[in-house]
Amino acid sequence: MDLSGKHTVVTGAGRGIGEALARAFHDRGARVTLADLAGAPQVAADIGGDRAVGLDADIATERGNEQLIAAAREAFGPVDLFFANAGVGTGTDLSTTEDVWDTAFDVNVHAHRWAAKYLIDEWLERGEGYFCSTASAAGLLAQIGSAPYTLTKRAAVAFAEWMAITYGDQGIRVSCLCPQGVNTAMINGGDGGITGGDVVKAAGAVLEPGDVAAAVVEAIELERFFVLPHPEVADYMQLKANDPERWLGGMRKLQRRVMGA
Numbered sequence: 204m205d206l207s208g209k210h211t212v213v214t215g216a217g218r219g220i221g222e223a224l225a226r227a228f229h230d231r232g233a234r235v236t237l238a239d240l241a242g243a244p245q246v247a248a249d250i251g252g253d254r255a256v257g258l259d260a261d262i263a264t265e266r267g268n269e270q271l272i273a274a275a276r277e278a279f280g281p282v283d284l285f286f287a288n289a290g291v292g293t294g295t296d297l298s299t300t301e302d303v304w305d306t307a308f309d310v311n312v313h314a315h316r317w318a319a320k321y322l323i324d325e326w327l328e329r330g331e332g333y334f335c336s337t338a339s340a341a342g343l344l345a346q347i348g349s350a351p352y353t354l355t356k357r358a359a360v361a362f363a364e365w366m367a368i369t370y371g372d373q374g375i376r377v378s379c380l381c382p383q384g385v386n387t388a389m390i391n392g393g394d395g396g397i398t399g400g401d402v403v404k405a406a407g408a409v410l411e412p413g414d415v416a417a418a419v420v421e422a423i424e425l426e427r428f429f430v431l432p433h434p435e436v437a438d439y440m441q442l443k444a445n446d447p448e449r450w451l452g453g454m455r456k457l458q459r460r461v462m463g464a
């Protein structure tokens with residue numbers, strides 16, 4: 204897909220990876236609706252011009268997604284590409300409270316299907332549309348120290364795969380971003396930071412959000428499903444598939460090393 208002139212919506216665009224995605228899409232000539240709990244209007248104002256608008260939005264409910272998509276259409280017309288990027292990294296082990304589990308599933312998983320629900324009819328009618336989501340390498344592998352993050356990101360990958368299988372023959376494109384460490388508030392102790400940001404940092408290179416956005420733009424232009432800004436993640440997936448026992452052993456070893464467990 205050529206991003207020039209397209210209407211793109213990015214959630215979680217008030218900072219971090221989402222902000223970098225919005226800026227990169229705008230640089231490619233797209234019109235960009237930025238959405239976040241806070242910060243999106245400021246980023247849009249900083250981008251400037253008449254191709255960026257920032258909206259306060261809470262995508263943790265179905266209604267929040269419906270309202271966001273309606274507001275985005277009002278701003279720039281039909282949505283060409285929707286990027287479900289907002290995420291939370293909260294939760295730890297089996298002691299995680301139910302409200303934390305609920306928020307993790309609402310933001311990291313249900314928001315994706317709620318957005319898709321309010322986009323799909325228009326996309327099928329037009330015979331095209333692009334759904335992108337930010338899952339995580341943790342969704343392909345695992346997040347040491349966080350059961351909610353592991354489960355919700357695995358589900359996000361599964362939902363993206365299901366979208367690609369179900370609607371791929373009808374012109375709907377899907378990409379799923381699965382990075383390891385990225386230098387944002389999420390691994391640096393900000394709101395909703397992954398417990399064990401140190402684990403993420405120890406697992407491999409920590410990329411800048413702009414590097415991740417560049418990898419996403421390339422994948423969208425090629426209409427490629429998986430976006431793996433850390434190429435070693437593909438090797439880990441292969442190891443996991445070929446020799447699960449060895450992969451589990453390696454993950455336990457990493458856990459011992461970084462958590463002293």
Ligand SMILES: NC(=O)c1ccc[n+]([C@@H]2O[C@H](COP(=O)([O-])OP(=O)(O)OC[C@H]3O[C@@H](n4cnc5c(N)ncnc54)[C@H](O)[C@@H]3O)[C@@H](O)[C@H]2O)c1
Nearest residue numbers: 215219220239240261262263288289290339384385387389
């Ligand atoms: N940073 C990493 O190492 C890393 C690695 C893999 C995947 N990810 C994923 O990347 C995505 C972006 O995270 P980030 O690293 O930029 O961290 P971040 O914390 O800077 O950004 C996440 C954004 O999502 C927003 N958000 C959370 N709940 C929301 C809600 N209910 N409604 C609207 N917005 C909401 C937050 O306000 C925040 O601006 C997340 O899905 C995260 O899980 C991050």
